[in-house]
Amino acid sequence: MEKTKVAIIGASGYTGLELVKLLVSHPYFEIAYVGTSEGGVKLTNLHPSLVGVIEQDVLKSDAKEIAKVAKLAFLALPHQAAMGFAKELLALGVKVVDLSADYRLGVEAYEKHYCEHVDKENLKHAVYGLPEIFRQEIKNAQLVANPGCYPTASILAILPFLKYIKEDAPIFIDAKSGVSGAGKKLSESAHFVNVNENITAYNPLKHRHSPEITEKLQNASGKKLEVNFVPHLLPITRGMLISAYLVLDEDIDASAVLKDFYQNEKFVRVRNTPVNVKTTAGTNFCDVFVAQNGRSVFVSSSIDNLLRGASSQAVVNANLMCGYEETAGIPVIAYVP
Amino acid sequence: MEKTKVAIIGASGYTGLELVKLLVSHPYFEIAYVGTSEGGVKLTNLHPSLVGVIEQDVLKSDAKEIAKVAKLAFLALPHQAAMGFAKELLALGVKVVDLSADYRLGVEAYEKHYCEHVDKENLKHAVYGLPEIFRQEIKNAQLVANPGCYPTASILAILPFLKYIKEDAPIFIDAKSGVSGAGKKLSESAHFVNVNENITAYNPLKHRHSPEITEKLQNASGKKLEVNFVPHLLPITRGMLISAYLVLDEDIDASAVLKDFYQNEKFVRVRNTPVNVKTTAGTNFCDVFVAQNGRSVFVSSSIDNLLRGASSQAVVNANLMCGYEETAGIPVIAYVP
Amino acid sequence: MEKTKVAIIGASGYTGLELVKLLVSHPYFEIAYVGTSEGGVKLTNLHPSLVGVIEQDVLKSDAKEIAKVAKLAFLALPHQAAMGFAKELLALGVKVVDLSADYRLGVEAYEKHYCEHVDKENLKHAVYGLPEIFRQEIKNAQLVANPGCYPTASILAILPFLKYIKEDAPIFIDAKSGVSGAGKKLSESAHFVNVNENITAYNPLKHRHSPEITEKLQNASGKKLEVNFVPHLLPITRGMLISAYLVLDEDIDASAVLKDFYQNEKFVRVRNTPVNVKTTAGTNFCDVFVAQNGRSVFVSSSIDNLLRGASSQAVVNANLMCGYEETAGIPVIAYVP
Amino acid sequence: MEKTKVAIIGASGYTGLELVKLLVSHPYFEIAYVGTSEGGVKLTNLHPSLVGVIEQDVLKSDAKEIAKVAKLAFLALPHQAAMGFAKELLALGVKVVDLSADYRLGVEAYEKHYCEHVDKENLKHAVYGLPEIFRQEIKNAQLVANPGCYPTASILAILPFLKYIKEDAPIFIDAKSGVSGAGKKLSESAHFVNVNENITAYNPLKHRHSPEITEKLQNASGKKLEVNFVPHLLPITRGMLISAYLVLDEDIDASAVLKDFYQNEKFVRVRNTPVNVKTTAGTNFCDVFVAQNGRSVFVSSSIDNLLRGASSQAVVNANLMCGYEETAGIPVIAYVP
DSSP: OOOEEEEEOTTSSSHHHHHHHTTTTOSSSSEEEEEEESOEEEHHOOOGGGGTEEEEEEEEOOOOOOHHOSSOOOOEETTTHHHHHHHHHHTOOEEEEEOOSTTTTHHHHHHHHHHOSOOOHHHHOEEEOOOHHHHHHHHOOOOOOOHHHHHHHHHHHHGGGGBBTTTTTTTEEEEEGGGGGGOOOOOOOHHHHHHHTEEEEEEHHHHHHHHHHHHHHHHOOOOOOOOOEEEEOSSSSSSEEEEEEEBSSSOOHHHHHHHHHOOOTTTEEEEEEEBBBTTTTTSSOEEEEEEEETEEEEEEEEEEETTTTHHHHHHHHHHHHTOOOOOTTTTOOOOOO | OOOEEEEETTTSSSSHHHHHHHHHSSSSEEEEEEEEEOOOOOHHOOGGGGGOOOOOOEOOOHHHHHHHHHHEEEOOOOTTHHHHHHHHHHHHTTTTOOSSTTTSHHHHHHHHHHHOOOHHHHHOOOOOOOHHHHHHHHOOSSSEEEHHHHHHHHHHGGGGGGGBBBBTTTTEEEEEOOOGGGGGGOGGBBHHHHHHHHOEEEEETTTHHHHHHHHHHHHHOOOOEEEEEEEEEOOOSOEEEEEEOOOBSSSSOOHHHHHTTTTOOTTTEEOOOOOTTTTTTTTOOEEEEEEEEETTTEEEEEEOTTTTTTOOOOHHHHHHHTTTTTTTOOOOOOOOO | OEEEEEEEEOOTSSHHHHHHHTTTTTTEEEEEEEEEESSSEEEHHHGGGTTTTOOEEEEOOOOHHHHHHHSSEEEEOOHHHHHHHHHHHHHHOOOEEEOSSSSSOOHHHHHSSOOOOHHHHHHHEEEOOHHHHHHHHTOOOOOOEEOOOHHHHOOOOOHGGGBBBBBSOOEEEEEEOOGGGOOOOOOOGHHHHHHTTTOOSSSSSTTTTHHHHHHHHHHHHOOOOOEEEEEEESSSSEEEEEEEEEBBBOOOOHHHHHHHHTTOTTTEOOOSSOSSSTTTOOOOOOOOEEEEEETTTEEEEOTTTTTTTTTTHHHHHHHTTTTOOOTTTTOOOOOOO | OOEEEEEEEEEEEEHHHHHHHTTTTTTSSSEEEEESSSSSHHHHEEEHGGGGTTTEEEEEHHHHHHHHHEEEEEEOTTHHHHHHHHHHHTTTTEEEEEEETTTTTOOOHHHHSSSOSHHHHHHHOOOOHHHHHHHHHTTOEEEEEEEOOHHHHHHHHGGGGGGBBOTTTTTEEEEOOOOGGGGOOOGGBBBEEEEEEETEEEETOOOOHHHHHHHHHHHHHSOHHHHHHEEEEEESSOEEEEEEEBSSSOOOHHHHHHHHTTOOOEEEEEOOOOOOOOTTTSSEEEEEEEEEEETTEEEEEEEOOTTTTTTTHHHEEEEEEEOOTTTTTTTOOOOOO
């Protein structure tokens, strides 16, 4: 069977690297084009770990050239850059999985938290790429907005309890992320000396992933929910842990509800003991655990922020969009130990 | 001026070591006795970092011998062991700062969460050693129950908001601690490979520090509060961060309330940006920060779990019990960087 | 094509886990038997990260049962236990890749550094499983002694320079290993608080891998070399870096010699900048770099201690022993970032 | 007794911060001036951990103003900037402890490895501030060149063996440093994701501290020694470990030689087990350990790179220059655990 040719645009960052790592051995996809804003280097110059694995020229990204060789493109670009590029590609008939924030929100919320939206037309048809909610829609989508890492883990933790949540009680999400989530850019907050032996909250109650979580939970529940989101930076490279605190308005067995909800999902594992980030690092799994004190609930989820929180979820979406089985080429074996 | 002679009982663990480090250069206290359950070694055998700093024999702890040489004893013993020893020392006229849980709770709560209490008489008169609440009582105490690390940081974060808290809304405390909080004992959960590049909740909603926090907050507020406490283990050695989530029942300026509440406290620093654990590690400071979303509040505190959460707070209490200024010999200079 | 059935004996440790992870998706091998000394559990109980990946009962290891279902066995057992088991399996016609030290040394050296050898007969025919030296012999072997992690990385670094080394100048090997190399066992030296923010040498000039390195280098060179080996414990989980210091007795271009030596090896990458452990972690690669100051040489190598230093090298050996291509199912994609 | 007023120039970096931390509670020195190249801030803005510890304005450094208020100045400036400033201060009668490289080397070596020297006159009289070699000279010095961290630890390790070293056998120094040694500057090599779970050599055989070590060892021994220096970057914040490899030309008991050599030194501790960096972090101690294999010697030393490798050694030098006891205000209590 001939493989489907794909492009990776924005190959210099961590999520771009992860896409390469996933696609180089994918059973149905073939990397046909790798681009960055500059181009003119070899992929092994950008990522020396790929020496002996793949030889590939990195080109200056050009939508027309991509359309000639690829049926689907992964965009691992900053927000704002992504929508300009996606618009062009879609017009040329290339399917797009966009890893940026550009197509994740309604236009109003987007423009409030990011910037003016320049591709409102495609935004209308974009599908939010969380298969546990939108599997069918993704299958038919031309454009999938791949969710952020914080929203992926938060929504998967809270989703099973949405219909039991007390509407006027605020939801609190205490999120903890590894440093790779902030990308390769040099910054005070990524300097080893500042991160090591440390932990701090950042942008508490103000992070841009907060409206994404709120919008999706409201849409899924039909309830007007208040979501209070506080991310923390952990002294680890990979991994994300969500500790969500909920108040219910009826008596349920939270553990049974959780197990029941995810019984048919291959990439969500319900755990009987508190989840940790090592057990999912390297995989597309989301592990979930719940404990309760009457109607007060602690639900915790763990994902690999670069995989389930970005690149492997993007490949899952691409699998669905191209009619392949959802699990094809998706990593399930953790790095542990 | 002659120094007051003190004993350190339980010198082999981390908090025992911290007591030695604080007292070896204290202006008013002199280490007169160092004991462990075994004795028969030199202090530098237990703690090789003390070579060239202090020469001291470690004795098999004996209350009568202690009473001969010391006016005050610090007990850095496991719970249950501590109360037997404290009882003896108090009967011999030795003041006691107990770092264990044995005198922190009312008898009922203690026996529910720990074991039978064998010194109910002294328990009645024990003072909870959090100077920001019980400064005056500590000055007159013979026996001070030094607070746990989680309760110290949690209570100091929540205390300023107690009177504004909505009584029927649960409090959620998401706590994060370095590994030294679990002591020197070998365990799966302290094995480097399990901790490094990882984070997990443990004993969620069931940790033994939870009733201590609840009791103190209820007593201080006169309100019947529900406290949901979830500790997490961080891949760091020292430090503790508390992220507490509260719902208020009136509109306040949380930041102003916080600053006002602690304006005269020397060991609490109110911060304008989210607190981190490096800035307090090595000191007796508790740093606190607050942010709010209407009546939903995020308040975060940071302490050194072994110092403000144990040993330096114990020395503060000893200072007060002996009529010295509270700040004498108390560390304020962080290890940072 | 039917897959070759294999057994993994000693599945509870880290190298056992890595074997499972490699073999679960191997193109030519199939896991037919997983054993430990106890048995009676599920593999996912031993390694919770395998939930959703493989369902497998773990049996109490029994050579006769293994021989019924498997053609080849991987022994991830402690030394001494391994040779008893290997002897039985070989007698039953099962090929063995032994990851312990039991068949790596000549009998004299073995008995000096370990214990009495109880399988001297098979020891004579055991092949040392370093493909870069013994590829042909491995292809015909019934029993392969998989090299230790320190010897693998040290030998691969020094091998290209053996014929230029000054015979009477001692070789110094400064080795640095992640904590996983010491296994899962609880110990002071694996306690997080002792490892984190720390580094120390251990068993300097006395480590048991030293005679293994010496013997192989002497055999390969025909020179009587003095090897001084000093391992250090790093505050990382995975990875090993070797810094070897050599004195040459002729003028060579060390960099050219190195490149030339490994030009046809797929699993050794010669680097132009100093190697690091992240670039090989997760793979079977050994990265090597050399710098020189006249006849004084610094040569450095990096491997994943659990893969190239144990389990993936074991699978390479199994590939060769069974007539498969050397690279089949062998990981080349690093965990980085 | 009136305190001696001192200035700290270059207060924004890590060594500047350490100087403040040491001098704020020094028994004989008083901070009279704190300067940076910009000035115009409060010290607590530069270092938030100092809130509640010291209130001090940071000024734009001006030699004349410094001379008005301070008898001695600590220069924590980059090389090149330091010598211009030192020259001015010395002309104004201010004693100088310079933490940069500007006065550490002979003029020829300096200009080869750094840049043109603009203060050759003072360079002639500068004393190298390693008290274990130059204690008497330091006492009479106006200008002390405070040694680099790598040279301090390397020289103290090798010094006791200098007269036994085989002259034509190269010395190999395998050095490992925490990230704080590279300062606060943002760089790829200090990005958390690149450092964490990693180790690499950098500038092998080419680091600028190499000529400093060579010059001092040659001068102290009168031998023409070849020093091969290879630094490695560790995933820790603080601490430095030196593993030096020597060949002797006579049979000695290396351990006895080491103990004898340092028997009267207060800040060097000879250890019977391999040294580690946690036991010296936070102190001015240098811990040393030696092992030997005949005439091949492994000697290892550990220091806090920011203290014994910079700021506390600078204060020791200032103590000596001002006639105070060497140990006054010098930290001996390690951060451990």
